[in-house]
Amino acid sequence: xxxxxxxxxxxxxxxxxxxxxxxxxxxxxxxxxxxxxxxxxxxxxxxxxxxxxxxxxxxxxxxxxxxxxxxxxxxxxxxxxxxxxxxxxxxxxxxxxxxxxxxxxxxxxxxxxxxxxxxxxxxxxxxxxxxxxxxxxxxxxxxxxxxxxxxxxxxxxxxxxxxxxxxxxxxxxxxxxxxxxxxxxxxxxxxxxxxxxxxxxxxxxxx
Numbered sequence: 001x002x003x004x005x006x007x008x009x010x011x012x013x014x015x016x017x018x019x020x021x022x023x024x025x026x027x028x029x030x031x032x033x034x035x036x037x038x039x040x041x042x043x044x045x046x047x048x049x050x051x052x053x054x055x056x057x058x059x060x061x062x063x064x065x066x067x068x069x070x071x072x073x074x075x076x077x078x079x080x081x082x083x084x085x086x087x088x089x090x091x092x093x094x095x096x097x098x099x100x101x102x103x104x105x106x107x108x109x110x111x112x113x114x115x116x117x118x119x120x121x122x123x124x125x126x127x128x129x130x131x132x133x134x135x136x137x138x139x140x141x142x143x144x145x146x147x148x149x150x151x152x153x154x155x156x157x158x159x160x161x162x163x164x165x166x167x168x169x170x171x172x173x174x175x176x177x178x179x180x181x182x183x184x185x186x187x188x189x190x191x192x193x194x195x196x197x198x199x200x201x202x203x204x205x206x207x
Contacts, residue, residue: 007019007143007144007188008188008189008190008191009021009022011028015032015192016190016191016192017031017032017191017192017193018031018187018188018191018193019144019188021035021191021193024061026061026064026065027061027064030064031193032192032193033193034180035179035180035187035193036179036180036182036184036185036186036187036193036194036197037182037196037197037200038181038182038183038197038200038201038204039127039181039182040125040127040131040204040205040206040207041127042079042116042120042125042126042127043076043077043078043079044077044181045126045127045130045181046077046079046112046113046116046126047070047071047077048177048180048181049112049161049166049169049173049177050070050074050077050109050112051063051067051070052169052173052176052177052180053105053108053109053112053167053168053169053173054070054099054100054102054105054109055173055176056105056168056173058100062100063100066098066099066100068098069096069098069099070098070099072098073092073093073096073098073099074093074109079112079113079114079116079117080113080117081113082109082110082113083110083113083114083116083117085110085113089110090103090106090107090110093106094106104168105168107167108166108167108168111165111166111167112165112166112167112168112169114165115161115164115165115166118164118165119164122164124207125207127206127207128206128207129160129161130157130177130178130181130183131183131206133153133154133156133157133178133183134153134183134184135151135153135184138184138185140185140188140189140194141186141187141188141189142188142189143188144188146188147186147188148175149172149175150171150172150174150175151171151175151178151184153178154171154172154174154175154178155171155174157171157174157178158170158171158173158174161174182197182200182201182204185197185198185201
């Protein structure tokens with residue numbers, strides 16, 4: 001794997017990716033086909049926020065490898081179903097080895113399902129709220145040092161999400177979610193995935 005000064009690497013397959021996207025085979029498909037691709041489906045958006053919350057303090061690779069377990073445990077991240085979870089569900093989830101068994105994060109995920117329904121009632125969709133924090137004509141990152149861990153928009157987004165009852169969604173988690181769902185395109189210049197994400201954004205219709 002050849003690493004350039006910009007943080008773009010050329011893998012053994014000859015494809016240039018962001019440095020982290022070629023660091024392990026588990027990341028390649030996620031980097032190439034998912035991370036940074038615009039998402040407006042509320043189920044998938046709720047999932048991304050939930051998984052970013054679970055990732056706090058852990059490796060994203062841990063979460064990615066357990067993602068199917070999370071989906072099975074949390075009813076496919078259907079917020080209407082998860083919002084009805086009660087104490088028995090919390091105990092079930094605490095015993096589920098297919099997920100990260102952290103009571104605070106589990107309870108936050110349930111609270112966030114209820115908060116998602118509150119956002120939908122007030123704003124029409126979770127997508128409408130999240131995409132309102134997009135920054136048009138944002139400069140493309142050219143080096144690792146250009147990528148932030150938070151932004152003024154993620155600070156404001158975290159504050160608004162918390163006003164609806166979201167938990168475990170601070171500015172850093174909010175920014176990571178914005179990257180994952182394509183509100184921010186942080187693929188580096190020269191990365192194979194940057195162009196497709198940019199084109200997908202141009203074609204996107206926000207609810």
